[in-house]
Amino acid sequence: MAATLAKEAGSATRAADALDVAARVEHVSKSFTTPAGQQLVLDDITLDVNQGEFVTLLGASGCGKSTLLNLVAGLDRPSAGSIGTDGRPALMFQEHALFPWLTAGRNIELALRLRGLPKAERRPRAEELLELVRLRGAYGKRVHELSGGMRQRVALARALAQDSKLLLMDEPFAALDAITRDVLHDELTRIWRETRVSVLFVTHNVREAVRLAQRVVLLSSRPGRVAREWTVDIEQPRRIEDAAVAELSAEITEELRGEIRRHGQH
Numbered sequence: 001m002a003a004t005l006a007k008e009a010g011s012a013t014r015a016a017d018a019l020d021v022a023a024r025v026e027h028v029s030k031s032f033t034t035p036a037g038q039q040l041v042l043d044d045i046t047l048d049v050n051q052g053e054f055v056t057l058l059g060a061s062g063c064g065k066s067t068l069l070n071l072v073a074g075l076d077r078p079s080a081g082s083i084g085t086d087g088r089p090a091l092m093f094q095e096h097a098l099f100p101w102l103t104a105g106r107n108i109e110l111a112l113r114l115r116g117l118p119k120a121e122r123r124p125r126a127e128e129l130l131e132l133v134r135l136r137g138a139y140g141k142r143v144h145e146l147s148g149g150m151r152q153r154v155a156l157a158r159a160l161a162q163d164s165k166l167l168l169m170d171e172p173f174a175a176l177d178a179i180t181r182d183v184l185h186d187e188l189t190r191i192w193r194e195t196r197v198s199v200l201f202v203t204h205n206v207r208e209a210v211r212l213a214q215r216v217v218l219l220s221s222r223p224g225r226v227a228r229e230w231t232v233d234i235e236q237p238r239r240i241e242d243a244a245v246a247e248l249s250a251e252i253t254e255e256l257r258g259e260i261r262r263h264g265q266h
């Protein structure tokens with residue numbers, strides 16, 4: 001397997017020869033310097049995302065989910081511990097961050113260009129990716145002509161255009177209405193199964209976490225630690241209202257409530 005990238009605290013990127021997972025987080029801690037002094041946000045997090053696995057990272061607001069995702073993305077460095085990923089991950093955030101002056105198709109082609117795909121192959125590939133996210137015909141549409149759900153589909157197509165082994169998603173559907181989100185859950189599940197990409201998906205929505213993941217990892221708050229993990233053994237495609245999804249969500253919610261109570265949040 002082509003394990004290519006690993007980041008270690010305070011040091012430059014190094015090659016990891018034996019990385020057999022999509023991402024490996026080992027004993028990672030992260031502190032920020034604030035006016036009140038050093039704030040420990042993540043404390044000794046160890047977590048693997050296996051090849052082709054779909055993992056959701058769940059926790060209360062402010063527990064450090066985005067901080068951890070940013071570290072895995074290589075946007076910031078851990079204060080201690082090490083992080084390795086199989087190649088460079090693709091990112092998708094709550095805000096679509098598409099370039100408004102480019103069409104949907106051109107936004108995707110830009111990612112293909114950055115990946116080094118020859119010019120002649122870009123348009124057909126962009127059309128294919130738009131088809132994959134069920135946006136056939138949207139190639140020439142500008143961002144302002146698209147609905148919120150359509151924009152997130154383009155953002156997903158652009159993330160997939162990077163052909164990364166690992167997709168990092170930070171609450172990508174949080175701003176969408178429930179019905180659109182439900183449709184996009186189905187699409188994401190289908191695309192994950194078709195492309196076999198590994199996904200690390202951050203959310204504070206328990207139902208969403210259970211609807212999507214093979215494994216749910218619950219972070220505690222202040223500092224963020226891995227509090228508990230659940231393997232979700234429910235057949236896909238699932239519906240958010242399925243009894244089995246509701247049952248496991250209730251169990252996880254109870255645990256999450258306990259975490260929040262322990263740390264005096266609401």
Ligand SMILES: Nc1ncnc2c1ncn2[C@@H]1O[C@H](COP(=O)(O)OP(=O)(O)OP(=O)(O)O)[C@@H](O)[C@H]1O
Pocket residue numbers: 032033034041059060061062063064065066067068204
């Ligand atoms: N660059 C920074 N400098 C100082 N503190 C930071 C920085 N980034 C994050 N924090 C702090 O770290 C903690 C965790 O923030 P983070 O954004 O990771 O939480 P989160 O779990 O993603 O929350 P949410 O669910 O609200 O998105 C917060 O207390 C935040 O204020």
Ligand SMILES: [Mg+2]
Pocket residue numbers: 065066067170
């Ligand atoms: Mg966040």
